[in-house]
Amino acid sequence: MMDRRTAKELLHVEGWLARSAEIVARGKDAYLSDAMLQEAGDSLMMKLGEAAGRLDRLDVPAPNGVQWSDAISNRNFLIHQYDEIDREISWGTLSVDLAGWQRAVTELVAQANDAIDRDQRG
Template sequence: MINRAVSKEVLHIHAWLQRVAEIVRHGREAYMRDELLQEAGDSLMMKLGEAAKRLSRLELLAPDGVDWSLAIANRNFIIHQYDEVDREQTWLTLSQDLPRWHSSLRPLIEDAQIALGLS
């Protein structure tokens, strides 16, 4: 069973990935023309990177298909090179990479819900 701190981070990730799915449901064209959707996506990717950093420090191994270090690097890039963000790349991350992460994290999400008595 995973501990409480890990469980909370995993469930934060789950909630943020659900919000990513909401952005993606708007479609690529809406994302490309809507700066608010872009900023929301950036914010979610930064939060995911921060949670990945915490989980890495808690020595939780990422499941296959998930790379904590990539999320951390993405977070750092968005924060520090915000004027160089490529919207095509962020769309691909939101629409392709993160939904795969969500699938890969499902068993861990279920474990976290059980650990916190939510399931």
């Protein structure tokens, strides 16, 4: 059974993945020409990297197609090498990698929702 802390972290991940999908839905040209969308994407990727680190420390196995370590490395790069960000690569992360995450975490998110529901029922 999933604990509340893990469940809450996974629900945060679900929300951030949904927001990243909203950026992708605006299209690559919009992303590449809009500094605000780029900053929003960076923020979401940093949050996902932090969450990946927390989930890894909680011994939550990454689902197929997801590597917690990749997200953690990406977070660290965005924070420490922000002046070296390649927007083509960050677009690929948002539009391909995180879209794959969204599909991959579906079962974990369902378990997280169940855990929160059980916790609220007492």
